Amino acid sequence: MNVRCPYCHAAAERVTGREIYPHRPDLAGLVIFRCVPCDARVGTHRGSGKPLGTLGNAATRAARRACHQMFDPLWKLGYMGRNEAYRALAERMGIAVADCHISHWQADECERALPHIRALRDETARTAVAS
DSSP states (O other): OOOOOOTOOOOOOOEEEHHOOOOOOGGGEEEEEEETTTTEEEEEETTTTOOOOOOHHHHHHHHHHHHHHHHHHHHHSSSSSHHHHHHHHHHHHHHOOOGGGGGGOHHHHHHHHHHHHHHHHHHHHHHHHHO
């Protein structure tokens, strides 16, 4: 699989979690694509080895983590399905569902999404309490 860095356009190399997270033995078996010049990276799907999204630099990875911390409980805690949560977020943001995926966004897109995720989370919490 040929994965290119969106920042410098270099080919990304396939590495293991052991190389990226030497202090985390629990992540040693992960497969990760990494751009050496930029240190942009993205994890892969277990089994297929396909990227989970696009390579992200440090700022983008931090922004994606912030989005996921707020967004993922919506579907992981059973308030709604994962696809339903992404559809609701896409609607709030005024974008196509096909373009609404945190792991494909850069830092600026994540920053734009955060208030929408927060509003969706708060609305869902209010609805759950009222039920």
